[in-house]
Amino acid sequence: xxxxxxxxxxxxxxxxxxxxxxxxxxxxxxxxxxxxxxxxxxxxxxxxxxxxxxxxxxxxxxxxxxxxxxxxxxxxxxxxxxxxxxxxxxxxxxxxxxxxxxxxxxxxxxxxxxxxxxxxxxxxxxxxxxxxxxxxxxxxxxxxxxxxxxxxxxxxxxxxxxxxxxxxxxxxxxxxxxxxxxxxxxxxxxxxxxxxxxxxxxxxxxxxxxxxxxxxxxxxxxxxxxxxxxxxxxxxxxxxxxxxxxxxxxxxxxxxxxxxxxxxxxxxxxxxxxxxxxxxxxxxxxxxxxxxxxxxxxxxxxxxxxxxxxxxxxxxxxxxxxxxxxxxxxxxxxxxxxxxxxx
Amino acid sequence: xxxxxxxxxxxxxxxxxxxxxxxxxxxxxxxxxxxxxxxxxxxxxxxxxxxxxxxxxxxxxxxxxxxxxxxxxxxxxxxxxxxxxxxxxxxxxxxxxxxxxxxxxxxxxxxxxxxxxxxxxxxxxxxxxxxxxxxxxxxxxxxx
Numbered sequence: 001x002x003x004x005x006x007x008x009x010x011x012x013x014x015x016x017x018x019x020x021x022x023x024x025x026x027x028x029x030x031x032x033x034x035x036x037x038x039x040x041x042x043x044x045x046x047x048x049x050x051x052x053x054x055x056x057x058x059x060x061x062x063x064x065x066x067x068x069x070x071x072x073x074x075x076x077x078x079x080x081x082x083x084x085x086x087x088x089x090x091x092x093x094x095x096x097x098x099x100x101x102x103x104x105x106x107x108x109x110x111x112x113x114x115x116x117x118x119x120x121x122x123x124x125x126x127x128x129x130x131x132x133x134x135x136x137x138x139x140x141x142x143x144x145x146x147x148x149x150x151x152x153x154x155x156x157x158x159x160x161x162x163x164x165x166x167x168x169x170x171x172x173x174x175x176x177x178x179x180x181x182x183x184x185x186x187x188x189x190x191x192x193x194x195x196x197x198x199x200x201x202x203x204x205x206x207x208x209x210x211x212x213x214x215x216x217x218x219x220x221x222x223x224x225x226x227x228x229x230x231x232x233x234x235x236x237x238x239x240x241x242x243x244x245x246x247x248x249x250x251x252x253x254x255x256x257x258x259x260x261x262x263x264x265x266x267x268x269x270x271x272x273x274x275x276x277x278x279x280x281x282x283x284x285x286x287x288x289x290x291x292x293x294x295x296x297x298x299x300x301x302x303x304x305x306x307x308x309x310x311x312x313x314x315x316x317x318x319x320x321x322x323x324x325x326x327x328x329x330x331x332x333x334x335x336x337x338x339x340x341x342x343x
Numbered sequence: 344x345x346x347x348x349x350x351x352x353x354x355x356x357x358x359x360x361x362x363x364x365x366x367x368x369x370x371x372x373x374x375x376x377x378x379x380x381x382x383x384x385x386x387x388x389x390x391x392x393x394x395x396x397x398x399x400x401x402x403x404x405x406x407x408x409x410x411x412x413x414x415x416x417x418x419x420x421x422x423x424x425x426x427x428x429x430x431x432x433x434x435x436x437x438x439x440x441x442x443x444x445x446x447x448x449x450x451x452x453x454x455x456x457x458x459x460x461x462x463x464x465x466x467x468x469x470x471x472x473x474x475x476x477x478x479x480x481x482x483x484x485x486x487x
Contacts, residue, residue, distance in 0.1 A: 200440075208442025208480065237395065260399050268483045272398045275437055279394045282433050307440050311433060330433075333425035338432060339415065343451040343464055 001139065002112060002181045004051045007084065010110060010178060012046035014082055020108050021077065024062050025084040026055040033134040033146065037062060049084070051112055053137045053144045056119040056162065058288040059083050060092040061229040067102050068232070082108040086119075088164070090173030091286035091321025092229045097175075098324055099284075101232065111173030113181030116142045116189075117157040118165020125160045129153065158189050164289035164302065166190035175324070196306045212267065217297045220265040220273065224291035224301055230284045231277070238273045239263065274304060282308035283329020286321045352406035352472035354381040354465070357396060359389050361419040362454045363411035369458030377462035378469045381409065388412070390423025394434040397448065401438075401481035407447050407472045411464065414452040424452075443480050446471045 011023040022041045027048040029036035035054045039062070040046055066081060085093060090111055097104055117139055125134070125146070132148035139145075144160060146153045158166060165171070167190050172183040191197065202210070222239065225231045236242045240259045261272045285305040292302040312318040315338050318329050358364040364385045370377065386392055389412030400408045410431055418424045431450050439445045451464045 204439075204442050204444065206442075207440065211441040212480070260395055261402060262483070266484060268402055268481055271441070271481055272402050275398055275441070276395055278437055279434060304437070304440070307437065308433060311436050315432065316429065330426065330430055333422065333429050335425075337425070337428055339428050341432065341435060341450065342428065343449065343467075 001115070001141070002051055004049065006180055007051055007110060007112070008046050008049050011040060011049055011082065012043045014108070015040065015043040015046060019079065020082040021079040023049070023082040023084070023110075024059045025049045025110075026051065026057070026059075029054075033137040051084070051139075053117065053120040053139060053157070053161075055084075055086070056290070056293060058089045058092055058227075058229055058290045059085065060089050060096065061227065061290075063093065063096065063102065063107060064229050064232045068234075077106055080106050080108045082110055084110045084112055085173050085176070086112055086114055087168065087171045087173050088286050088288040090175050091170075092288060094175050094321040094324055095230065095284050095286060096232075098321075098326060098328065104324065109173065109176045109178075111176030111179035113173065113179065113183060114165065114168070114171035115181050115184050116187060117144070118161045118168060118171065118189075120144060120160050121162040124162075125155075128155055128160060161189070162289060162293075163190075163195055164287050164292075167192050167194055168287070193306055193310050196303060196310060199303060211271075214299045215267045215270045215274065218265060218270040218274065218299050219297060220263065220270060221296060223294040223296060225277065227290045227294040228281070229288075230281055238276050274299070274301065277301075278304040278308055281305055283312050283318055283320050285309060350473070350476060352380055352469055352475075352477075353404065354407045354409055354468060354472070355400040355405040356381040356383045356409040356411060356465075357386050357389070357392050358383050359412040359424075360385050360387050362413040362417065363451075363461065365455035366411075366453040366457050366461040369455065370462045371458075373458050375458060375462040377465045380469050380472075381465050388418065388420050388423035389427035389431075390418070390420065390425075392427060392430070394430055394437075397434055397438075398481070401443075401447070401478065402483050404478070404482045406475070406478040407449065407468055409464070409468060410448075410450045411453045411461070412450075414454055417454065443478075444475050446475060447478060 014020045022039055025038050026035040027038035028050055033054055035050055037057050037059055038048060070077060090109060129148055132150055134146040134148050136147035137144060142157050143154050144157050169192050170185050172185050238261050243257055261269045289302055312329050358367060367383055389410055392410060397408050412424045412427055415424060435448050438448055449468055453461045
């Protein structure tokens, strides 16, 4: 069990001593029970930090944003930035370090173990609350305790936990500077890739029916891209408005730029977008599940990323975010990679 | 004549400059008869093929996409085809996963000396694509 006071004390200490220039963590949000990302620079505010089942954001996104901001203002950081990271978040940071997005000494990882639990899925929680809004959520061993107008309600964590947490294999941040909570790696709340395995029992035609339905619904708001710490490219290949325009860019240059896909939200373009995204995340996605949570029309994006993750794991023995010095999936190979499909 | 007989699948073939492209040339100068359904696109190496090329080809209306390169160990750039093998495996799995017929994508190793094999690969591919009919799942809708 993690004592949230420990996280606050660590943050306050480091900010007071000037060891870090900011702490990225979670604080109580303004909407019901939900936590929101907090950027704390003043030691007096360290008491705002919380750790509860609604801390689902992958905060490593803000390390990327910070890096982009520093580049933009042409400044170098004078001290590292501290970040509260769950198991999946810490793996995302490792992937970013693998790709040399920033240096290890630029970030101070305050690891938090999810232990026997994980984060809540609001959609799963809703039916349990009799229509009331929860105003607070807390861990209690393997249970979650929600406070509503009706009083406190204790629910077994595995009934309301997000799928990604149930299927999580390593709910512990291996890469950390300091860590709170026990390492419960090896807990099996659900079979890894359970949802994917269920989906794959269907035939080609059923799979197409399922996906064409979802591809039609995608509105291409790019929320999945915005929320993803791995989607850090300034110039996104599937989005022509992100192509840089400088004073030297002529009208002809603009007209002749390759537009791989159109920006219109029609099925064929949505497919190409989502598949390209899945390919770009292959071997990099650490299954933090933020894309699926952020999706306003509930496209099951996680399935695509999971498919790539499992393929990498089973065929190439590749584990994303395993070690900072490790190879990347598509820039490495093994002599015995599968090749039976090649004629 | 029924519509099915009119249908000729359109194949986009990404051929490695150092082997399959020369292989297709050899098939030509050897006067080997094979279907003319493939549009060849020469690339410097199969390792240079982004999965985006394949998605884009389907998006622009290809019925089938072929990627052909050097046999393992023969890559001009030492390891390009090893990298391609990985990437193509992933994109093939992804295409299959969303419910596109697996036969629409194919990869082969054809060396510069294998003109006959190239002709065979194209013939087989066309035979496999013929019963599938036009590819309209990933194809961009016509503008109205």
